[in-house]
Amino acid sequence: MRVSSQQETDIEKVYKMYADMLFRISYSALLSKEDAEDAVHEVFMKYLNRKPHFKSSEHEKAWLIRVTLNQCKDIGRRKKIRKYTPLDEIIESPKVKEDSIGILEQVFALPEKYKTAIILHYFEGYSIEEISSALKLTKSAVKMRLLRGREYLKKEMDKEGNDYV
Amino acid sequence: MFDKNTIKTYRSITASDSLKRRVLSQSTTEGTRPIFGMNPLRGQRKFALAGSFLVLLLVILSLNSLQSVSLHLRDDGRPSPANFTGEKAGRSIDANMPAVVPLEIKSRRDIRVNVSSGYVVIADDDMEEDPPKLKSLSLSGSKKIDWYIENGGEAGNATIDITTGKKRISYELFYDVENHQWILKKNK
Structure with a gap:
């Protein structure tokens, strides 16, 4: 059985809209290009096979984020030894400043629950409400994770003598 | 930020x-x-x-x-003419003398021990005072106990029950007149 050309168009559209974001989220969770690609690939396969029905594009986005995070956890559990990809190897832009890479590395080193909230909010631009829907958390829980994540990051930055603001 | x-x-x-x-x-x-x-x-x-x-x-x-509990005769230097090996084994004690049955209870859970005759004490060599003589003891995990029957001949059939959670096992101590020995037998 082959998928219809309409489905192909849909998946292309969805891929174009979300693949980069899902890859970034996956990379930040797994710190491996190879595993992040596997995670994103798996998410799109689930999207294709399950053909979930979404009430809105927000709902679709929340589903994709949630499935991606679960997929990353799954890969993290299954693969105890993973091939680490340094951040500067996956950033192709030559204009990137070293300071920025240093800060991102600190963010990516945060404990998982804080990192996810910080990345979705400050880097992907999602509102607290959107994050609470994607992570199935209360808004106050998301706020708490953001607060603790910031505090954790500040402490780590202070140790290194960096300033991220 | x-x-x-x-x-x-x-x-x-x-x-x-x-x-x-x-x-x-x-x-x-x-x-x-x-x-x-x-x-x-x-x-x-x-x-x-x-x-x-x-x-x-x-x-x-x-x-x-x-959760299972087991009860064994201890081998700790006391005279023990016969080994207790499970379902039925003998222990030669004069019926008219007080019977002391050294036991070891093995369990990973809290247990309660009840005897129908005599009394039980926790066997602890380091204990400075005489341990209390009780018909019922609550124990945590594996313990060594001594079961005393004051007058073996008059004790009749004595039982010791061990309860842990919903599980209960019972042993019967009686005097085998023909073979002149005490028997400790697990009740089914």
Whole structure:
């Protein structure tokens, strides 16, 4: 059985809209290009096979984020030894400043629950409400994770003598 | 909170073209899907799920066995003419003399010991005072106890019950007139 050309168009559209974001989220969770690609690939396969029905594009986005995070956890559990990809190897832009890479590395080193909230909010631009829907958390829980994540990051930055603001 | 450069750097992380090709090519080749459905991991998950149930079953069974209690005669230097080996074994004690039955209870849970005749004490060589003589004892885990029957000949059939959770085992101590020996037997 082959998928219809309409489905192909849909998946292309969805891929174009979300693949980069899902890859970034996956990379930040797994710190491996190879595993992040596997995670994103798996998410799109689930999207294709399950053909979930979404009430809105927000709902679709929340589903994709949630499935991606679960997929990353799954890969993290299954693969105890993973091939680490340094951040500067996956950033192709030559204009990137070293300071920025240093800060991102600190963010990516945060404990998982804080990192996810910080990345979705400050880097992907999602509102607290959107994050609470994607992570199935209360808004106050998301706020708490953001607060603790910031505090954790500040402490780590202070140790290194960096300033991220 | 984060400066524009950091956010820009983060946003410059993008999915590779090879990933795009991989996803889109798979979207048109459903025929390559393996058994157990469309996702190769699904089959593995089914096995993993079945495995988990099996492990759970084994854990439950092993927990059940851990809850079991056993009672043994101790070999701690006391005269012990006959070994207690399980269902039925003898212990030669003069029926008219006080019987002291040195026992070891093995359990991983809290247990309660009740005797119908005589009394039980915790066998503790380091204890400075005489231990209390009790018909009923609450113990935590494995312990050595001594069961005293003041006058063996008059005790009749004495029982010791060990209760842990919902499980209860009972041993009977009686005097075998023909063979002139005490018998400690597990009740079924």
